[in-house]
Amino acid sequence: MPTQVHLASGLDVMCHAMESYTAIPFHLRSAPPNNPIERPAYQGSNPISDVWSLKALEMVVEHLPRVVKDPSDYEAQKQMLLAATFAGIGFGNAGVHLCHAMSYPISGLNALYRHPQYQVDHLLVPHGISVALSAPAVFNYTSQMYPERHRRVAEILGADMSQVKQADIGAVLSDRLRHFFQDLKVPNGISAIGFGYNDIPGLIKGTLPQHRVLKLAPLTTESEDLHKLFEDALTIY
Ligand SMILES: [Zn+2]
Numbered sequence: 001m002p003t004q005v006h007l008a009s010g011l012d013v014m015c016h017a018m019e020s021y022t023a024i025p026f027h028l029r030s031a032p033p034n035n036p037i038e039r040p041a042y043q044g045s046n047p048i049s050d051v052w053s054l055k056a057l058e059m060v061v062e063h064l065p066r067v068v069k070d071p072s073d074y075e076a077q078k079q080m081l082l083a084a085t086f087a088g089i090g091f092g093n094a095g096v097h098l099c100h101a102m103s104y105p106i107s108g109l110n111a112l113y114r115h116p117q118y119q120v121d122h123l124l125v126p127h128g129i130s131v132a133l134s135a136p137a138v139f140n141y142t143s144q145m146y147p148e149r150h151r152r153v154a155e156i157l158g159a160d161m162s163q164v165k166q167a168d169i170g171a172v173l174s175d176r177l178r179h180f181f182q183d184l185k186v187p188n189g190i191s192a193i194g195f196g197y198n199d200i201p202g203l204i205k206g207t208l209p210q211h212r213v214l215k216l217a218p219l220t221t222e223s224e225d226l227h228k229l230f231e232d233a234l235t236i237y
Pocket residue numbers: 012016100127131
C-alpha cells in the first residue's frame with residue numbers, strides 16, 4: 001500500500017477515535033423512538049465505545065508516524081490495522097461528528113486537487129485527508145463541551161495537561177493536532193487543496209444536511225459556527 005494511503009486511512013482512524021469519544025453522550029440524545037426500527041444508527045458516546053476509541057487513539061499516535069516514516073515497518077502497519085478495527089468498534093456504535101460532516105463537501109466540491117500516490121485518473125481528496133483538515137478547528141470548538149474528554153485526548157497526543165486551565169484545553173489540543181499533522185506533512189488546511197474564503201458558503205451548504213453525523217456533535221452547530229470552523233481550517237500550521 002502506498003505511504004499516502006497509509007497516511008490518509010490512518011488519519012481517518014484517528015478522527016473516528018477522537019470524534020466518537022467527544023460525541024454527544026448517549027443519554028443526552030433526543031428521546032428514544034417508540035418503535036425500535038426507528039432507532040438512529042449511532043448512539044452517541046458511551047462507556048463501551050470510550051474504551052475502544054481511547055485505545056485506538058493511543059495506537060494511532062504511536063504507530064501512524066512510524067508507518068509514514070518507514071514503509072517497511074510492518075509491526076507499525078499491523079498495529080494500525082488493529083487500531084482501525086478498534087476505532088471501528090468504538091465509532092460504529094457511538095458515531096462521529098463534525099470532522100466527518102464537514103469532510104463530505106470538502107471531498108465532494110473538490111475542483112483542483114489530486115492527492116499524491118493515488119493511482120486514479122480523476123481528482124481526489126482521500127476521505128482521511130478531508131476529515132483531518134478540520135480537526136484542529138473542530139476540537140478547539142467542541143472543547144467547550146466535555147473539556148475533560150478533550151484534556152484526555154490532548155494527553156494521549158503527548159501534551160502535559162497538568163497545569164492547563166479548563167478554558168485553554170481546546171487551544172492546547174488544537175496545537176498538538178497541528179504539530180502532529182505538520183510532522184506527517186498533511187496538506188496545510190483546505191486552502192492547500194484549492195478552497196478559498198469565498199468557497200466557505202458552499203462548504204457550509206454541503207455540511208448542514210449531514211444530520212446523521214452533525215447531530216452527534218457535542219453542541220448544536222449552526223451556519224455561523226461552521227463558517228468559523230471552515231475559516232479556521234483554511235490553514236492548519
Ligand atoms: Zn471516516
